[in-house]
Amino acid sequence: MSYNIAIQKTRTKPTRFCVCLTSIDNGKLVLKGEPINKLADAFEVAGRIRMAFNDKRVSMPNQIEVLPATHKWPTNAGPKKKVAKTARAQITRHPR
Numbered sequence: 001m002s003y004n005i006a007i008q009k010t011r012t013k014p015t016r017f018c019v020c021l022t023s024i025d026n027g028k029l030v031l032k033g034e035p036i037n038k039l040a041d042a043f044e045v046a047g048r049i050r051m052a053f054n055d056k057r058v059s060m061p062n063q064i065e066v067l068p069a070t071h072k073w074p075t076n077a078g079p080k081k082k083v084a085k086t087a088r089a090q091i092t093r094h095p096r
Helices: 039-052
Strands: 003-009 017-023 029-032 065-067
Touching: 003 039, 017 039
Parallel strands: 003 065
Antiparallel strands: 003 017, 017 029
16 A cells, blocks of 8 residues: 655645645545644654555655645545435245
8 A cells, every 4th residue: 555645735825834644546635734833843743644655565655735725635435325225025924
């Protein structure tokens, strides 16, 4: 499984940044951190996350992207909706 680290600006205050961890396989958001005031601190947190995932089983690129606040993440469909089962006709047995 491969992951990608990105830094995204927040919508509420443009001077705040969030560290985002996404899956390279399907592009979905896996982890989004709390808002950080300084970009340098955000890069430090991203580096620490990369070091935490520094394992032979997990590959992560060395480049960190900075995404705009209007970046749209793929939506999660969630669990499948339940469908009501059709009523089966009950078969009655007659005594012989």
